[in-house]
Amino acid sequence: MTQPTFPRRSLLLGSGLALIPVQRAFGATLATTPQQTEGPFYPVSFPADLDNDLVQVRGHAARAMGTVLHLEGRVLDSSGRAMPGAMVEIWQCDAQGLYDHPRQPGRERRDQAFQGYGRMPADADGRYSFRTLKPVAYPGRTPHIHFKVASAAGGLLTSQFYVAGEPQNERDFVYRAAARSPRDRERIEMRLQPAPGLEAGALATSIDIVIG
Ligand SMILES: [Fe+2]
Numbered sequence: 001m002t003q004p005t006f007p008r009r010s011l012l013l014g015s016g017l018a019l020i021p022v023q024r025a026f027g028a029t030l031a032t033t034p035q036q037t038e039g040p041f042y043p044v045s046f047p048a049d050l051d052n053d054l055v056q057v058r059g060h061a062a063r064a065m066g067t068v069l070h071l072e073g074r075v076l077d078s079s080g081r082a083m084p085g086a087m088v089e090i091w092q093c094d095a096q097g098l099y100d101h102p103r104q105p106g107r108e109r110r111d112q113a114f115q116g117y118g119r120m121p122a123d124a125d126g127r128y129s130f131r132t133l134k135p136v137a138y139p140g141r142t143p144h145i146h147f148k149v150a151s152a153a154g155g156l157l158t159s160q161f162y163v164a165g166e167p168q169n170e171r172d173f174v175y176r177a178a179a180r181s182p183r184d185r186e187r188i189e190m191r192l193q194p195a196p197g198l199e200a201g202a203l204a205t206s207i208d209i210v211i212g
Helices: 167-171 173-178 182-188
Strands: 068-077 087-091 117-121 127-133 144-150 156-163 203-206 209-211
Touching: 087 127, 117 127, 144 209, 156 173, 156 182, 156 209, 167 173, 173 182
Parallel strands: 068 203, 068 209
Antiparallel strands: 068 127, 087 117, 087 144, 144 156
């Protein structure tokens, strides 16, 4: 397993964005992250570089095209307990809307400097973090980031993150099927904030993944 090379950061703590699980009352449960389709572009083979920095591919001098997004959060169970060791995978298209996948028309034009897929195990506090791109739309879909989480106990969640406030969301059939309530939307909509302190021009978001 390739270890994450991008430094962990408690980047949003104190900014008001961090989603701290709170047990409001004994027995309270958190809304779980809705399951969504894996879609047709889960990798059939994995890149040589598998770490949690998708913007920089080992051996490439250039970084990926697009707006950098620092994505972080915690993997929790529905009681708000951290799930250390849960394997978090993400995959998404490049800044041109192209996946690194045999089913992708125009795959040969994809940005070779974008890793497209990454994974990391949640740490002892259940925390995960990725340096990736703000997702872009491609024909038929609103911007989204695919993710899968496999808990140490064998639970599996497959879902997608969206950009809060993106006008195309409401026309996207996958989004509409998942975003049935405000509690659902809270689990799948990333609220993006400028993060110039982290990296010039970058955005950041914190969103927890809750497995039932
Ligand atoms: Fe997709």
